[in-house]
Structure formats: structure tokens, C-alpha cells
Amino acid sequence: MARVNPGFLEEVRRSDEFNASSCMNCGVCSAVCHMGIELLPRKLFRYVLLGLKDKVLENKETVFSCLLCKQCEVNCPAQVHIAENVRSLRYYMNKKVFKH
Amino acid sequence: MPLPIGDTIGILADNLRLRKSVLPISAKGASRWAKGLGLPRGGETVLYTGLMYQLIPYITAMSASQEKVEDSFLAGMVGLGRQVNRLVSISAFMARPPAAVKEQYDKVLRDIAGLLRTAGVEFGYLYGDELYSGALIYDLGGDDLFADHARLVYDTFRKHGVKNVITVDPHTTNMLRSVYPSLIKGYDLKVRSYLEVLAQADLRPVRELGTEVVLHDSCVYARYENVLDPQRTLLARAGCAVREPGESGVFTHCCGGPAESLFPRKARQVAGERVEQLQEAGGRGVTMCPICLVNLRKASGPDLDLQDISGYLSRAYGA
Numbered sequence: 243m244a245r246v247n248p249g250f251l252e253e254v255r256r257s258d259e260f261n262a263s264s265c266m267n268c269g270v271c272s273a274v275c276h277m278g279i280e281l282l283p284r285k286l287f288r289y290v291l292l293g294l295k296d297k298v299l300e301n302k303e304t305v306f307s308c309l310l311c312k313q314c315e316v317n318c319p320a321q322v323h324i325a326e327n328v329r330s331l332r333y334y335m336n337k338k339v340f341k342h
Numbered sequence: 343m344p345l346p347i348g349d350t351i352g353i354l355a356d357n358l359r360l361r362k363s364v365l366p367i368s369a370k371g372a373s374r375w376a377k378g379l380g381l382p383r384g385g386e387t388v389l390y391t392g393l394m395y396q397l398i399p400y401i402t403a404m405s406a407s408q409e410k411v412e413d414s415f416l417a418g419m420v421g422l423g424r425q426v427n428r429l430v431s432i433s434a435f436m437a438r439p440p441a442a443v444k445e446q447y448d449k450v451l452r453d454i455a456g457l458l459r460t461a462g463v464e465f466g467y468l469y470g471d472e473l474y475s476g477a478l479i480y481d482l483g484g485d486d487l488f489a490d491h492a493r494l495v496y497d498t499f500r501k502h503g504v505k506n507v508i509t510v511d512p513h514t515t516n517m518l519r520s521v522y523p524s525l526i527k528g529y530d531l532k533v534r535s536y537l538e539v540l541a542q543a544d545l546r547p548v549r550e551l552g553t554e555v556v557l558h559d560s561c562v563y564a565r566y567e568n569v570l571d572p573q574r575t576l577l578a579r580a581g582c583a584v585r586e587p588g589e590s591g592v593f594t595h596c597c598g599g600p601a602e603s604l605f606p607r608k609a610r611q612v613a614g615e616r617v618e619q620l621q622e623a624g625g626r627g628v629t630m631c632p633i634c635l636v637n638l639r640k641a642s643g644p645d646l647d648l649q650d651i652s653g654y655l656s657r658a659y660g661a
């Protein structure tokens with residue numbers, strides 16, 4: 243059973259730039275991603291919105307393998323700031339997990 | 343076993359914090375390309391290399407070592423490497439590029455400086471005072487360290503009285519033009535890529551190249567900085583027939599390079615797919631980013647002729 247952490251979204255969100263909630267779950271981003279990152283951003287950002295911190299932390303490799311190339315972003319119908327959202331997750335992991 | 347993310351970022355972050363660059367190269371080595379060019383030190387307008395072309399031979403050598411470490415028992419020892427790296431730079435031992443490779447990337451910078459001169463642009467250079475922009479640490483989410491470093495870079499420009507910065511690669515352009523202003527209050531540098539400067543200048547070719555080229559746009563120029571026309575204008579004016587690969591312009595296919603520092607194998611796979619698209623389009627491959635160039639070259643081997651755009655432009659417009 244996944245544990246829900248209601249404060250997780252606020253921990254990750256540094257500004258209004260983190261707009262994962264605009265995602266319509268259409269799947270375009272996963273279809274066009276050259277890294278074949280199936281999880282990003284639909285599921286990963288959904289985990290953040292739902293407070294599923296453990297699920298996010300299980301996916302460190304996915305978060306750090308994103309190229310920040312914005313191929314998904316130029317194709318996204320909901321103008322989700324995918325690359326900046328990924329960077330927010332990296333910042334969070336650097337601070338809270340790797341302690342940099 | 344993949345490279346441990348936290349420790350690998352740690353080594354790069356420690357290098358930026360302690361040595362002001364992700365991979366330590368000496369100030370002498372970084373400014374060697376400018377030897378004999380007589381560029382003034384500093385000035386209102388400077389050519390800022392951001393050290394990217396100079397770092398590429400080291401990054402290549404380093405990632406070859408990392409690729410060997412990835413999937414081997416050594417991956418588990420990167421954490422230990424980080425402890426040692428704080429005292430002695432391990433990157434300097436892991437990365438020893440051959441002189442011929444360094445010369446190749448120095449030539450890109452000399453060509454760019456020559457083109458700007460031909461276009462009548464007056465500019466200086468910061469020589470050993472020039473610092474890396476911090477782009478890789480920003481991408482990896484090391485924002486606090488990056489913010490301090492950005493301030494240091496900005497203060498260095500101010501100390502030299504710089505007002506206009508001419509950049510040579512997309513990552514540095516993006517940092518100085520779009521990211522630094524969001525972090526530094528009162529930021530007032532005017533930043534343009536040399537491609538934008540040259541495209542606006544009334545440059546006429548002294549040689550018609552008559553070459554068929556296929557253009558690989560950088561993701562950062564195309565999707566972050568909207569630099570799409572200058573490269574096409576300059577190549578077309580130089581008499582090149584410019585072909586577009588399967589995904590081009592704002593929808594350009596990434597070279598895979600940004601995954602290089604943590605996932606060298608994945609980076610190679612993405613690059614291989616892009617090389618296929620370039621080959622299908624036909625013509626000689628042209629890049630405008632050192633990361634794209636090195637990553638695509640590694641994937642293509644001798645099967646595709648890939649060159650930085652500066653070489654073509656220098657042949658066409660150079661004095």
C-alpha cells in the first residue's frame with residue numbers, strides 16, 4: 243500500500259512554474275520522448291500531486307535521465323512546463339535525498 | 343550497475359564549488375585558442391566561450407572512463423571517488439584528452455573570432471578570468487550552488503566593464519540570456535549568439551561552398567532560445583544546399599548529450615537514432631553545439647561527416 247504524504251507537493255513546488263496539475267494525461271509526452279521515458283511526466287507528476295513520495299523516490303533514475311530537451315513540451319497540448327517540473331524534482335532529490 | 347546518481351552529481355558539484363568548473367582545466371589551457379590573435383582583454387563587448395568547446399575533449403575522455411565504470415564493480419566506488427576528489431581532482435586523472443583533439447575544438451573558437459572580425463565586430467576576451475557558466479549543475483538541479491556561481495560569473499563581467507556578451511554555444515546562451523536574469527537582480531547584460539550577430543551583419547561570402555549539408559538543430563537553440571533562422575540564413579548565403587532531417591527546427595531530435603554525465607550508454611542510443619535520421623536526409627552533417635557534435639560523432643563513427651557550423655562559415659566568409 244502506497245503511503246500518502248499530503249505535504250509532498252508543497253515540498254517539491256518552488257513556484258507557480260511547477261504546473262503539473264495542468265496535465266490532461268493525454269500521453270503525447272510519452273509518445274514523443276526520445277529517451278523512451280514512459281513514466282514522465284504523466285505518472286510521475288501525478289504521484290507528486292497525489293503525495294506519493296515513495297513512488298517518486300523509487301524513480302530517481304527516470305528523473306535524472308530526462309534530457310530536458312523539451313520535445314514533449316513543444317508537443318504538449320496543455321502547456322505543462324515539463325522540463326522545469328523535472329528540474330524541480332531534481333532539486334528536491336539533491337536537497338532531501340543526496341544532501342547536496 | 344548504473345553510475346550512482348548522487349555521488350556523480352556530488353563530484354561535479356564539488357568541482358564547481360572548489361574549482362569553479364565541472365571539470366578542472368587550467369586557465370592557460372582554456373585560453374590557449376586565443377594565443378596570437380591579439381584580442382583585447384575585456385571591453386564593453388566580449389566573446390564569451392563559457393569554456394564549453396574547451397571542456398569537450400575532457401568530457402569525452404571522462405565519459406569514456408565512466409562508460410567503462412558503468413555496469414562494472416567500480417560503479418559502487420564512485421562514492422569513495424567523491425571523497426578523494428575533494429582533496430585531489432580525480433577528474434584530472436580520469437580525463438586526459440590527446441592534444442590533436444584539443445586543437446580541433448580550439449580551432450572552432452579561432453574560426454568564430456575570425457568571423458566576428460570579418461563582420462567588423464569589435465570585441466575583447468576575458469582570457470584566464472573567464473568562468474564556466476554552470477549549465478550542467480543547473481540541469482542537474484543544483485540550483486543553490488548554481489545561483490552562487492552565476493553571481494560570481496556576473497560580477498566578473500561587471501569587474502571588466504562588460505555590457506554585451508557574444509556567446510558561442512546554445513547552453514551558455516541559454517544560461518546567460520534566460521536563466522541568469524531570473525536569478526540576479528538588476529542583471530543588465532545583452533547576450534547574443536555569434537550566429538545571431540553574424541546573420542545580422544552584412545557579411546558576403548568570399549567563396550561559394552556549393553555543399554549539400556544536413557542541419558542538426560540544437561534542442562536548446564531551437565526550443566529554449568528560438569535560434570533557428572541565423573544558421574539557415576548563413577549557410578544558404580554561403581551557397582550550401584541545406585537539407586532538413588526527419589525531425590528538425592523546433593521539433594529537432596535531441597543528440598542525447600545531456601544524459602552523458604550520468605547515463606553514457608543511453609546517451610549513445612539516442613545519438614544513434616539521430617545519426618540515422620541525418621544519414622537518411624543525406625549531405626554532410628552540421629552541428630552548432632559542442633555537446634551535439636561530440637555525442638553524434640561518437641555514435642556515427644566515420645559513417646557520417648559531421649562538422650561544427652563555424653568551419654563552413656569560416657571557409658565561406660573568412661578573410
Ligand code: SF4
Nearest residue numbers: 265266268269271318
Ligand atoms: S503531453 Fe502534456 S498534457 Fe499530455 S500527458 Fe504529457 S504533460 Fe500531460
Ligand code: SF4
Nearest residue numbers: 275308309311312314
Ligand atoms: S524533456 Fe525529458 S521527458 Fe521530455 S521528451 Fe525530452 S527526455 Fe523525454
